[in-house]
Amino acid sequence: MEQTLHAFKKRLQEIAHVQSAMMMLEWDQSTYMPPAAAEARGAQLSTLGKIVHQLSTDDRFGKWIEELTPYRESLPYDSDDAALIRHAKRDYERSSRVSEDYVSRSLKNASETYNAWVAARKADNFKLVESQLEKTLDLSREYASFFPYEHIADPLIDRSDFGMKATTIQSIFKELRDGLVPLVEEVTAQSPIDASSVLQHFPKNEQIQFGESVIKQLGFDFNRGRQDFAPHPFMIKFAHGDIRITTRVKEHDFTEAFFSTVHETGHALYELGIDPNYEGTPLHSGTSMSVHESQSRLWENIVGRSRGFWKHFYPQLQTAFPTQLSKTSLESFYRAVNRVERSLIRTDADELTYNLHVIIRFDLELAMLEGKLSVKDLPEAWRSRYQSDLGISSPTDKDGVLQDIHWYMDSIGGSFQGYALGNILSVQFFDAAVQAHPEIMAQIEKGEFSTLHSWLKQNIYQFGSKYTADEIIKKATGKEMTIAPYLNYLDQKYRDIYLTGK
Template identity: 50%
Template sequence: MELYSSFKSYLKEYMTLDSFIHMLVWDQSTNMPTANADYRGHQIGFISKLAHEKLVDPKMGRMLNQLVPWAATLDPDSTEARLVGEVAKDYEKAVNIPSAFMEKFFGHTARVYQTWVEAREKNDFSLVAPLLRESLEYSKEYSSFFPDAQHVADPLIDRSDEGMYVFILQPLFQELRKKLVPMIEQIRESEPVDRKCLIQHYPKQKQLQFIDMVLDHLQVDRSRTRQDFSPHPFMIRLAGDDIRITTRIREWEVTDGLFSSIHETGHALYELGIAPELFDTPLMKGVSSGLHESQSRLWENLVGKSRGFWEFFYPKLQSVFPSQLGSVPMETFYRAMHHVSPSQIRTEADEITYNLHVIIRFDLELDLLTGKLDIADLPEAWRQRYKEDLGVEVTEVKDGVLQDVHWFADFIGGQFQGYTIGNILSCQLFDAAKAAHPSILTEMGQGQFSTLHDWLKTNIYQHGKKFTTTEIIHRATGQSLSIDPYVKYLTEKYQTIYPSLQTS
């Protein structure tokens, strides 16, 4: 159909504008001089407006009026049918949002981000609080464009996790919390795990040497990726064959930079595995933040923190750091890595306590959006929740409300739920992969990951956003979203570290 070819050409122009935005965001987060924040905000805001206008142009509406009936005659799983359906859905949402709003908001976020960097360095929430208040108003205004939403947060959640709404997530998170809190209490009854072997001086360049070796084993295509540094690690796709990841290195903790790199590599492997036929279309992306996080958490935790992984890599790490680890047995290192202790920092949290960090942020987002919490009171509300939920005293805002970039680079709302959804899904998908290929665990102990990678590419990566999260999970596992495999994984793994942990 000739119109479909014109449609794809039009989409390529739209996606090119989107890629320009990603380039500007990546540069701002890695290399841009800080004095350029205001002008970068103007650049991002202006191109965001152009991209939005391109999507809602009457020409697009006219094409969709003809293409939607045509697509209904095709195989519903065909790329053509799915692409038309996805763009029609995006169009229907976008026409509710004024282009001027998009320009103002994304210009605003660039300024907030740069101010957040300064506020975090100075440990001063007051520097960024006025801008964060504006972000909250923008977030509420965005939700107002969708008056049929059941909850003010639903349109914001829908941006990254379509089909996941407050009425689904709140009970899911409450159920998970009821499982995790007793586990933490039981672990407290065990003898503490010694982490001293991790907390030594590990020079940055040697850490990077080891990280590069690990990423090579994970089959990262270096011709299509690069790794840089940023205050908060992230992955971003600039174009079809240009995936950027960032990391951070702490010279007095040997696993932080490694697991940050593996985490972002999990995101990158997902994007690298998307079928080329989807390039230059809105299907050229992961389907949701939850499914994307399932990949970063799968590679970081189920692979990177597995016993088999370290049976292969630990001798290599010892050879890079002989004075620090040469006399440390692998079992001691493995136990140290799985030390469970409630902490202030989400990205450094152990697997047992991690989701409580997410749930706190999710709850605070809802309170801000519904007016139960004011921006001025956010640091204190944060401190109270950490004391109540994790028994942790947060004394400095850089380790509290300023620790995560999310609220300072986007809307407030829909920013964190994907992490816990991803943790839950990671176990369901890993179990399905092992059921299909029982050799996966043995291969991991040999530093080989191609069987797992190929299964993920076949069942998840190649589809991009062609299918919904629910469809992909059902196709890959035959199941719906369930916390049971995740709780089982945590219990069985940590019982080997903490004997007092009982099966719930």
Template identity: 50%
Template structure:
């Protein structure tokens, strides 16, 4: 159909503008001189305005008016039908938002990000708090464009996790919290696990040497990816076959850089697996932050922190660090890696306590958006929640409200729920993959991940945003979202390390 081809051409122009924004964001986070923050903000803001104007152009409206009835005659799961439906949905949202707002906000976020970097280095929340207050106002203004929302946070959540609104997430998180808190209390009754094997000097270049070996085994495509460094690791697609990852290396902790790299590789594998048929369209991305995060957490935790993984890779790590690890048995190293102890830093949290970090941030977002909490009081509210929920004293803001980049690079609201949704889904999907291919665990012990990768690509990756998160879960697992496989995984795994942990 000629009209559909015109539609695809128009979308390619829109997606090209979007890719320019991604390039500027990646460069800002990796290579850009810090003095350029103001100008970079103007660049990002201007292109964001152009992209938004392209999406809401009357020509797009006319195309959709003709294509929507045509798409309704096609098979419901065809690419054409799904693409028209997705663009129509994005168009209906976008027409509510003035282009001038998009330009101002994204220009603002570039400035906030650079100020956050400085504030974090200086441990000085006051340096960035005025800009964060502006971000909160922008967030509220964005939510106001969608007057029918049940909760002010719902339009913000909808940007990354469509359908996972406050009325869904609050009971889900509460249910999970009631499972996790007793587990933490029971683990405290066991003898602490010694982390010292991990806390030696491991030179950066040698860590990177080992990380490269691991990523090659996981199936990363070096012709389509690149890894650099940033204060907060991330993955971003610059264009169809251009996936960028960043990591960080700590020379006095051997697994931080490794798991950071595996985590971002999980995101990259998802993006690399999307069908080229969806390139240059809004379907060329993961369907939601929760499903995307399920892949980074699956590869990081269920694969990278599994006993089978280390049965294969630990001798290789010992050969890279013979002085540090040569005399340390694999079981000792494995136990050290699974040390459970509440801490201040989300990205360093163990699997048992991690989701409490997310729930705290989610609750604080809601309080900020509803006016229950003021920006100036955010550091103290953060400290109180960490003391109450995790028993941790957060004494410095760089380890508190300044530790995560999210609120300083985007809206406030809808920024963290995807991490916990991803943790839950990672186990649900992994169970389905093992059920389909029982050989997966044995293969992991031989450093082979092709069967798992292929199942994930066939059931999740290739579809991009063609199907909703709910549809993907149902198609891949035959179930709706459930926390049961996740709680089962945590209990069974950590019982082998902490005998006092009881079966749920």
């Protein structure tokens, strides 16, 4: 048994190393890779993907998992070895259903589609990526066909949010939408907030310097990480000591780079806080997309857009940009970074309307998977939904169907639900932290984040994927996921800003 366990863990390390090499190539593709390298990069990723699939599904590996089952069953449920074998068994059973040929074709298509998307977005022309996206839709349906399912999207959702199903998410999203739409209507009927203070010229280098000084105080470790630039900001991890974030800068909008940086830092803090003993195993990553997104949104919005946060950092921002902000009060700035607008871009959306952007995408991808919406009709369907749900519609593809990278670098299905579920969980986790440590709110006003960071690390981060999302939520908050705290948070915050004049 000891020899089997050793061989099993060694195989997991080999898989992790090849996956890290793949992620390095993907990071390079999204940051510094020259355009002419696109075809070769697709072939490289396809080859490495086949190697990962072979290592993950061969009969010997499956036999080791089977032999380790009695050992796993003899251990306490919360044993690290028990969790590792349990997780590996789940991954093995999922991967074994998928053919090696499919993995190769899917990865090659993803790389080709990403590069077509970059060109299409630059040219503002969906037609340039339409045929590739049709292949992606076919591949997404093919992936689902390898599994039994209630809804065709279920296997795709399960990859990023284990145990979640399309019908469950639709029910949650209905409750979310029903709670949001009346408040959005009420708030947007008020006089718009003056946002001119954040829409001045803020030089790129100074923006980056300020943002990096802030995330150091939040806990980002530049000895184990770095920040670069990408068309669509993201966080990626190659190892416990190599976790990277990216951002993008608009020199005439301070909020673009700053909140992207804080958002990706939230993801990075999660990965930085995982037990280092899990490195080289499937446990050494966040447990689900929804829980991961809860951390980026917690730091970006609940902390980073709070009055207390800016009571501490706004004087520093004024010092960094005296010409732009010396005559702008803290309250005016706070209102500007929390303004509500019917906007086109999901990543720029305010807290109140953000989830409507996510629900639109989720509904559209379900419609495509169900065969009710063709890829060629997607741009018009996108515009129609934005007009009906947000009262605004983009005349361009760039700010419409081409704005998000997700469908163009992976699959259609399972990509977006985690953003809205993460918002719901962000408040639930934060409330639990404050309940345990009421001093957190006062500490944020002083620029002290160690208590909050420590609570998150102790209750969420350190476990990586040792527990499922449902188990983590219950362990950290004592409850299952609930939407009420999130809706209450939004109602109180935006009534305070827009409706009570405080």
